[in-house]
Amino acid sequence: MKIAIIDYGAGNVQSVLFALERLGFQGILTDDWNEIKTADKVIFPGVGEAGTAMKKLSDKGLAALIPTLKQPILGICLGMQLMCKSTQEGNTKGLGIFNVEVIKFTNQVKVPQMGWNMIYNLQSPLFEGIQEEEFMYLVHSFYASKCDESIATTNYETEYSSALQKNNFYGVQFHPEKSGTAGEQILKNFLQLTTDY
Numbered sequence: 001m002k003i004a005i006i007d008y009g010a011g012n013v014q015s016v017l018f019a020l021e022r023l024g025f026q027g028i029l030t031d032d033w034n035e036i037k038t039a040d041k042v043i044f045p046g047v048g049e050a051g052t053a054m055k056k057l058s059d060k061g062l063a064a065l066i067p068t069l070k071q072p073i074l075g076i077c078l079g080m081q082l083m084c085k086s087t088q089e090g091n092t093k094g095l096g097i098f099n100v101e102v103i104k105f106t107n108q109v110k111v112p113q114m115g116w117n118m119i120y121n122l123q124s125p126l127f128e129g130i131q132e133e134e135f136m137y138l139v140h141s142f143y144a145s146k147c148d149e150s151i152a153t154t155n156y157e158t159e160y161s162s163a164l165q166k167n168n169f170y171g172v173q174f175h176p177e178k179s180g181t182a183g184e185q186i187l188k189n190f191l192q193l194t195t196d197y
Contacts, residue, residue, distance in 0.1 A: 001191065003027045004039035008060055010053035010078065011045040019177035023188055031060050041191055042069060046078025050102075050142075051090030053078055067095050072168050072193040080164060080171030081142060089142050098164045098171065100147040109157040112141040117154050119162050119174065124151040126163065126170055128189045134182045136162070136174035143173065168195040 003020060005013055007029045020027045027043065028035060036042055044066065046053055057063040066073070066083075075083045084094045087102035094102070105111045116135040119127075136154075143160040146153065152163035154173070164171040170190065176183035 001025060001041065002039045003041045003043065003191070004036045005029045005043045005045065006036065006062060006066070006079075007031045008053065008056045008062055010056055011047040011076075013045055015175070015177045016043060016045050016076070019184060019187055023184060023191070025191065031062065033061065033065055036062075036065060037069070040071060041193075042071060042073040044073060044075040044079035044083070046076065046080075046082060047139075048078060049089060050078060050081060050087045050092040050094075054082060054092050054094070057082070063095060067097055070168060070195065072170065072190065072195050074190050075169070075171035076177070077140060077173060077175060080173055081140075081144065083164070083169060083171050084144055087142055097169050098144070098147070098149050098166055100144045100149065100161065100164070102142045102144050104142050105157050112139055113156045114139045117156060117162075117174075119152045119154055121153040122151065122163075124163070124165050124170070125193060126151065126165070126172075126186060126189050129185050130182055130189075135179075136172075136176070136183060137178045138162075138174045140173060144171075 154162035
């Protein structure tokens with residue numbers, strides 16, 4: 001199986017590569033259009049500031065490519081946020097795949113949310129074998145509101161979307177690659193997804 005990890009200089013991709021290796025798969029870190037288009041699965045990681053990351057994506061032509069992909073694609077953390085309509089971080093326009101805005105937690109809570117929190121209302125084959133209220137590892141200051149495309153919910157100050165899905169596009173706010181055996185199960189489930197889109 002060919003697994004492309006989108007390389008745009010935003011994020012610690014090593015932990016994703018290591019998690020895939022633990023599952024017996026080899027990921028290819030690439031910004032090559034053809035490599036990405038011909039992959040069986042695509043992972044879109046991200047750590048950092050949204051405006052800077054979006055500029056890097058645009059400069060490499062990847063902002064135009066990603067919304068056209070037909071195979072299953074998984075956005076992780078900032079990757080998921082950039083797949084949304086927009087984010088308040090730097091007033092950045094996103095890729096518009098998910099019809100939801102990413103907003104900032106208020107100063108009423110500790111920001112960023114860092115550590116383990118529960119995911120629930122799980123509604124996707126992505127969560128096959130994952131129990132309701134399983135704990136996942138998160139580090140973020142911005143969140144996607146609850147919407148029609150939510151497939152998992154987390155509560156921190158308010159309920160928000162900790163995972164989204166639209167057709168072949170999946171996004172998770174948490175880091176499955178840093179979330180122990182449950183996180184690895186989610187990655188495994190993603191690698192087993194088929195697509196009819």
